[in-house]
Amino acid sequence: MASLSSFVTLVILIVGGIFVDGIEAIPRSFFVFGDSLVDNGNNNYLATTARADAPPYGIDYAPTHRPTGRFSNGYNIPDLISQRLGAEPTLPYLSPELTGQKLLVGANFASAGIGILNDTGIQFVNIIRMYRQYEYFQEYQNRLRALIGASQAKARVNQALVLITVGGNDFVNNYYLVPYSARSRQYPLPEYVKFLISEYQKLLQKLYDLGARRVLVTGTGPMGCVPSEIAQRGVNGQCSTEIQRAASLFNPQLETMLQSLNRKLGRDVFIAANTGKTHLNFIKNPGQYGNFSIRLLEGFKTSTVACCGQGPNNGLGLCTPLSNLCSNRDLYAFWDAFHPSEKANKLIVNDIWSGTKAYMNPMNLSTILALDATT
Ligand SMILES: *[C@@H]1O[C@H](CO)[C@@H](O)[C@H](O)[C@H]1NC(C)=O
Ligand SMILES: *[C@@H]1O[C@H](CO)[C@@H](O)[C@H](O)[C@H]1NC(C)=O
């Protein structure tokens, strides 16, 4: 009896040891929250019009060249971050494949169309709003605990990298969605931005309470300069002055809010990504919100015309099988009317990886990984 129980103990130790080694050998987990810029396909499982599951989406997606639900011709920002971590891409939380050992990779909770506020994207009806993404994160953690035990699960969540990208839709799919929207009648723009920042702060505090300790928080990017806004609101093909004004109010206040949260928490939990400078290297004409021009860097032919779409700048309506489609996606900064091309995503993630403090405050991802490896 004694020998049997020590045999059992030995087996448990060996199996446990191998299991723990296996966990240590795989990269840290990666969790993704937010909107279409980072959705890996959750909306495929929902009854909503905010989806990217038909061609030509995915036309350059290396593994399959088929649509996946990513709002890109190929990889999106989370995919490229996963590659930097040496990890597989995160599966959408709603994917039936997200079971067993796959849970250790992490999960993607993002859902196209959502915003900081619950009333953002109401026209998309059935999407996963932020509070619901967090409920799923708690559910995920229950499943992880069942797989590897409570203390290992907590450690993996604490050691994970987290990405959150949200806020753009609170402008384009809420405040500016229709003239005299409810929110624009409620708040002048500067007050609305303050309100968004205070609601966002609550969301980030909650993410910390749920165990996140390294969180990349992206700014809104050049919302007024996406082909959709140029087509709808830009005068003579210029960026939308009003929407660029929103971005120029939101991003600096976001960065300040992250700094104050970090001070309160006593550690660098939240990393501002591309909030100081908008992605794609804008050159701002001093004193003129509307006059941004994108440096045609890295061989882009255009940063104002979408590759896939129709109407002025290919910026109206959705990207569908019937849309105009450019032949060389690498020459376009924008894939569709709102979302960067894979090539632009690569440039954004290069900045996230190795950018200076103007892009990544207080530090870039390569520094984070080096720092966390030694502590
Ligand atoms: C959003 O809705 C959920 C569920 O009704 C609620 O718990 C949460 O407080 C709401 N968030 C905001 C910012 O109103
Ligand atoms: C934008 O800036 C360029 C270069 O400074 C200038 O030539 C152009 O007139 C400006 N456009 C508008 C609409 O202000």
Ligand SMILES: *[C@@H]1O[C@H](CO)[C@@H](O)[C@H](O)[C@H]1NC(C)=O
């Ligand atoms: C990352 O950030 C650090 C600190 O700002 C900087 O010194 C370094 O050059 C950046 N790039 C890389 C690849 O570490």
